[in-house]
Amino acid sequence: MSTAYQIIVCAGIVPDPLQTLEPVASPTGPALKNEMMLPAVLDPWAGHALYEAANLAKNTPGSKVWLVSLGPKAKLQQVMMTVAQRVPFELIALDGPASGFTEAAEVAAALAEAIQTIPGLDKSKLLVFGGWESASRGAGATMQMVGERLGIVDQFQGVDQGNLPEPKNNPQVGMTNMRTVMPALQKAKPTKLAGEGLTFASVTLPKQMRETKIVKDKSADDIAKEIVEWIKK
């Protein structure tokens, strides 16, 4: 019996973490100032999921990875110029809002629907990976609901092993991926999120606390211990 997997990675795009993020009120609800103009990256957590998936596929002959992403397709295209050079995958693009100010259930429904339309999908071989959405301002509930909608009720919600290095850039992989990425972007299904029943009482940036200490001669273990103690305080 073949052990090949069909691995679906759900990944959102988020503004570059170095950007100044400023919540503003827009006619359609809360938004980030100039979000469409800011450079975007793949949600780092989803990125980890993608690299784990690619690693599993590489070590399991016959496996394949799909990347399913909901976002404005022009922004998705920019992000693909970096991500597509990392690992082999096929993109399923949904042209819609990437904003975190969306209803997780609606996003999950759109993603699940897109997954179910993948030709030749075999649920006996299906693995669904995703990120925890912390960077995309999501509720952290999307992946569970995607799983439920796909009939996956036994879910493992955890973190990766954390020891997988970020894959090296590989332009040849990029060129291969682009053969399917560009057509996928061109035929990206317009996806509207109604946002029914969704209201935001208030939107604020997380409070930052910075305590800077310059240390040059401590081991990584000591530093880790100190950070844990600081968090417990």
Added chain:
Amino acid sequence: MVTLAEPKPAVSLQTLPGDDVRQIMWRFADRYELQMLMQGARAVARGPVARLVAAGGRNSHDWTPEKNTLLQHYDDSGITAAFLEPEYGGFIAGPKNLALALVAFELAWVDAGAATGSLASNLGLAPIHERGTPEQRAKYVGGAVPVKPGEDRKQIRAAFALTEPIPFVGVETGMLAGRVRIAEWKDGSEPLLHVDKRGRFITNMGFANVVTAAVESDDAKIKGSCMVILEEGDPGIWDRGTPTKKLVHQLSSTNDPVFNLKVPASRIVGGYTVKDGVIIPNYSHSEIIEAVFRRTRVTVGLMTSAKLLSAVEPIMLYHRRRFRGGQGAPGTPRYELGIQQKEDALHRLVDIWATGEASSSLGFEAARMFDVLDPLEQEKDRIFAEKKLTGRAATKELAKAQDEALKLINAHQPIENPLARFAQLDSLAGVLCPACKLWNTGHGANMMREAVSLMGGYGVTEDCPGFLGQKWMDAQLEATYEGPEAVQRLQLSITMTSELFLTQFKQWIAEMKRISSERPGTGACALGTAMKLWLWTLQHVQTATDADGAKLYHKSRQGVTFPLADALCWLLAARQFILDTIELETKGAENPALADGLAGTVAFFTDLCHVQAARAAGEVGRIATEIGHGYNRHPAWDDASCHACYCAEELTNLEGVIPGIDGSARAYSDVTENGEAHARKAGPCVKCTGLEPFVALRAKLDTCITGCRLAKDRAAESLTKVMTREALDYPA
């Protein structure tokens, strides 16, 4: 009735221009392979390269293990393979000038030494790539592909050794410091060559295992000069020499090597034939380097452009935060704007930014032009080979093509004949390439000094965000290597007078005037007038003589030719920036990601265009005036001129007879006041006979720049409002 243009609704720059904006302006929005390459190069630049600079990696002349790790990063990211054809393991098909320009730009955003190091391998291979035999290409270009897992071969890392004679030994640059002679030539077998070459300032020599070296024959059995391929391991001396004690570009390896090697004649780049017992190389060294340098110089010009644009954000962050932590509370202008409260700081940053944009526009246009020119040149070579045209016959055929191009350009008709199209683009490339290398680096270095000064004392420390101090120093090398400024000016002084170029230039003047009527805020009006003034001056000096009757436009009269070459560069850069901004306005609307901010970005760039056009007009006006008037002798108070003066008393008496003569005579002539021999000045006022059109154009130019300072004020205000990042995306 004349009305003043209504100010447009206030739209302002919202965010710093991102990749979407650049892809449109620099015309690679539809080329994802270039977009990927740019991202790959950026990751290397802002990752390992920046970390190495921040860790003090530049503080050594040697090729250290830390610097050596960058080679692997270039390989992994696709930078190394970007130069190669797909058949040899590359991933970009077709001409690669724009691709390599983007790589150089991205690397130089952080450190131009890294850019030089990565590109020098390409330079080493370029002679083989451009003129090598199929076997040479397969072996050396194919061998430069990064080693894949499981492969057992040593990757080729190349260096290019032209010449750089040691100073003060009586050798002029241009003479080759290398010799080749026959070491052994047995009947029926391939000759063995003895190559004796000393290189100076040879990039990559700390690690290169293949060198393409320019050598001159020292043997009656070898004709002329050629380039030969040297390999580490060839019998004889392969001495890498000592590292050059550079103050700049320390992330590239530079040594003064010595080679004394025996190599087979098959290593002559492009092959050879044997006639009457003499080896005749298929290409002389100068034919090869001409093909190589005219392309690689553009990328050098873009390195300095990248530095200028990379300086904008660190300066803005520094200025805004300068007083935080002090007495000003959040929300106060002092806290929020810091040094940006001062107009001078803003205006100077506007100048830096405008220069960076204009020089980038010029450089990328030149790179794109070579991408179009390359296949046309190959086609020209094919046609000439097919018709067996060489030497004078080839020149004659090209002259015919130039005439055809000229006629079609004048008739505003498309050029379809590949030879004529080649001639047209070649005339432009012959100007744009040296212009980009000269102006981007030379003026760019001056503006980098300005950037450093805007950081105060911080600017000249190693801690300066964005490594601005190092970039300033590096810019001086970029102005020097691959042909210093004098070489570029000399080339321009020849190419800018070609009829084919000037015919197109005249059409550009009309183009600027048309643009100015549609987009008055761009400064295209002032630029068009400045272009007219430049052209008038060039045509004037080509026939005029100085006060002593000596010709003004002459190869040896660099006081005339070189400044006019400089002036042209200002015009070309400002023009291309205007065209790129129009491209953004036109095509940007098609990109939904830009919808929110496009109007503000275009408005800001339009103001920058105006600033740059006015600055260019000012430079052209200054240079043209010095040349137009400067070679005429100022009239003195001699008998003849004194005789031509009116006396004040005489005018008073004549006023009764000719009313108004007193005022008009003073306006048009010199008047000697009562009791004085003549007015207290150098001599009578200059009449400018024959220069009337020039004087009128100059006066017009001054008024054409009306509004440029309003544009600068608007651009400056935008700098106080635009969103920036919380921190740079690379360490400092």
